Amino acid sequence: MEYLDYLKSILNDEEIRLLEEAYSKEGLNGLRVNLLKSSPDTISSLFSLTKKHPFVKEAFIYDNSIRPGKDPLFSAGAYYIQEPSAMMPGYLIEINENDKVLDICAAPGGKSSQILSKLNGTGILVSNDISNKRAQVLSENIERMGASNAYVLNEEVNTLEEKFYGFFDKVILDAPCSGMGMFRKNKEVKDDWTYNKALSLSETNKKLIMQAYNCLKENGIMVYSTCTFTKEEDEDVINYLLENTNASVIKIEKNDSFYDSFIDGAIRLYPFKFDGEGHFICLIKCNDNHESNIRKGNKYASRKDMELYREFEKDNLNIKLEGYFIKMGDDLHYLKEDFFNLDRLKVLRNGLHLGTIKKDRFEPNHSLAMYLKKEDVKRYVSYDHLSIDVNDYLKGMTLKSTNQKGYVLVCVNDISLGWGKDDNRILKNLYPKGLRIN
Numbered sequence: 001m002e003y004l005d006y007l008k009s010i011l012n013d014e015e016i017r018l019l020e021e022a023y024s025k026e027g028l029n030g031l032r033v034n035l036l037k038s039s040p041d042t043i044s045s046l047f048s049l050t051k052k053h054p055f056v057k058e059a060f061i062y063d064n065s066i067r068p069g070k071d072p073l074f075s076a077g078a079y080y081i082q083e084p085s086a087m088m089p090g091y092l093i094e095i096n097e098n099d100k101v102l103d104i105c106a107a108p109g110g111k112s113s114q115i116l117s118k119l120n121g122t123g124i125l126v127s128n129d130i131s132n133k134r135a136q137v138l139s140e141n142i143e144r145m146g147a148s149n150a151y152v153l154n155e156e157v158n159t160l161e162e163k164f165y166g167f168f169d170k171v172i173l174d175a176p177c178s179g180m181g182m183f184r185k186n187k188e189v190k191d192d193w194t195y196n197k198a199l200s201l202s203e204t205n206k207k208l209i210m211q212a213y214n215c216l217k218e219n220g221i222m223v224y225s226t227c228t229f230t231k232e233e234d235e236d237v238i239n240y241l242l243e244n245t246n247a248s249v250i251k252i253e254k255n256d257s258f259y260d261s262f263i264d265g266a267i268r269l270y271p272f273k274f275d276g277e278g279h280f281i282c283l284i285k286c287n288d289n290h291e292s293n294i295r296k297g298n299k300y301a302s303r304k305d306m307e308l309y310r311e312f313e314k315d316n317l318n319i320k321l322e323g324y325f326i327k328m329g330d331d332l333h334y335l336k337e338d339f340f341n342l343d344r345l346k347v348l349r350n351g352l353h354l355g356t357i358k359k360d361r362f363e364p365n366h367s368l369a370m371y372l373k374k375e376d377v378k379r380y381v382s383y384d385h386l387s388i389d390v391n392d393y394l395k396g397m398t399l400k401s402t403n404q405k406g407y408v409l410v411c412v413n414d415i416s417l418g419w420g421k422d423d424n425r426i427l428k429n430l431y432p433k434g435l436r437i438n
Helices: 003-007 013-023 040-047 084-092 110-119 132-145 157-163 187-192 195-214 235-244 303-316 366-371 388-395
Strands: 029-033 059-062 079-081 100-103 124-128 150-153 168-174 216-226 248-250 267-269 279-285 324-328 331-335 347-350 352-358 361-364 380-383 406-412 415-422 426-429
Touching: 003 013, 029 040, 029 084, 029 110, 040 059, 059 084, 079 110, 084 110, 084 168, 084 216, 084 279, 100 110, 110 124, 110 132, 110 168, 124 132, 132 150, 132 347, 132 366, 157 195, 168 195, 195 216, 195 235, 235 248, 235 279, 303 324, 303 352, 303 361, 303 406, 324 347, 352 366, 366 415, 380 388, 388 415
Parallel strands: 100 124, 100 168, 124 150, 168 216, 380 406
Antiparallel strands: 029 059, 029 079, 150 347, 216 279, 248 279, 267 279, 324 331, 331 352, 352 361, 406 415, 415 426
């Protein structure tokens, strides 16, 4: 079955015409400001962004004349580039400070970064992806956001279900799908679409949604979303959950930009109606008593390790971190709270990676730099995002001395970008080699 034939089963002739017309146009680009590091006013003024996202207050829609992905502020994590409709699941699910949140199919990290802004340094986010390669990208993107309260895992979903049964307040399941909503963004997805692929993914997602639901505590909320339009991958999956649990749908308030779903309370976003690509979104409440048996107790840093870190902190920072310091190999990690034991989990990121204990000294990690603000450190230098200096820094080049001996937080427009080390002659570049630009 061709996709146009399938569309006839869910849309009328005029709607199909409008959808095909939308597919023929250029896709829309979105930028969402990272509220942990910057503000909408700051970013909009730097890039002359004028068209606001219709719902997400910290986001903008822009055309191809603007290239924010090439700007140093992107490397600093001042914002995340995300398709406008993909921001809607994270917008529609209510995230409160101190919530425990799970993002199951999280790569590349758009929804996770949005959740981190909402958590505002409180609670916890566990971001997972089954693909190791995609999980690595996810970890890098979360690192740029400068958060201290995120884990990144590379696990099978059944492992998550077993480990975190009944643990989370909120779960995000942006399920794998056949991608009808991305046809104008990615021609390959359009060319590869088959009805059989949609049917196969429907079965996959029925299993996923049950596992995701089991990770919720009673009265917890899940957002299920896809970027496709087939009922089999969307409404049929929700109905499967409703038939096999006590779950209920939380109705999304109607809006002229939304299309009604085939399930009361869920919505469909079509590119001829909504300023974005395509999405299906449904909010689900957990009405089952999932009793969590989560186990805590990780390997904490030794007194000697803490002495080395505190010495670095005293010499270089204006803040003192209080919480839990976990040792993994030679690496020191920090969390405000020890939420769960990490044994037998594939962990790529564990809270805030502070640095490495090497012999009798502590060396700070890039993640710590991304977390810190200029007022948190004793020495910093800030370059304009259009300057040659910041471009040279991202290339890994040595810079002129700042006349501040010791570790220096290198910033772009006052937003942290990485470490340098000054000896009063030069500023040695400590920007990670794997992140450097050509």
